[in-house]
Amino acid sequence: MMAERARFFKSSVEVDPMTAFERRVIHEFLANAKDIKTESTGEGPFRRVVIKYIQE
Numbered sequence: 001m002m003a004e005r006a007r008f009f010k011s012s013v014e015v016d017p018m019t020a021f022e023r024r025v026i027h028e029f030l031a032n033a034k035d036i037k038t039e040s041t042g043e044g045p046f047r048r049v050v051i052k053y054i055q056e
Contacts, residue, residue, distance in 0.1 A: 003036050006053040013051045017042065023049050 006013045015026070026049050027038050037052045 002051050003030055003033065006036060006051045010053050012053070014041075015049050015051070017046050017048045020047075023047065026051075 002013045002015055023040055027040075030036050030038050030051065035054055037054050039050050039052070040047055041050055042048050
């Protein structure tokens with residue numbers, strides 16, 4: 001749903017802080033999306049995933 005939001009608004013979407021396992025699941029799930037890039041930001045318990053829209 002957050003990836004669709006990034007596509008619709010053509011911008012970046014930050015999700016709430018989560019565990020390393022949860023972040024990894026998101027990175028792997030969106031790894032093959034051609035118009036979406038993911039990265040983790042923050043430190044410790046405040047680390048979160050940023051889902052970024054990229055133009056093809």
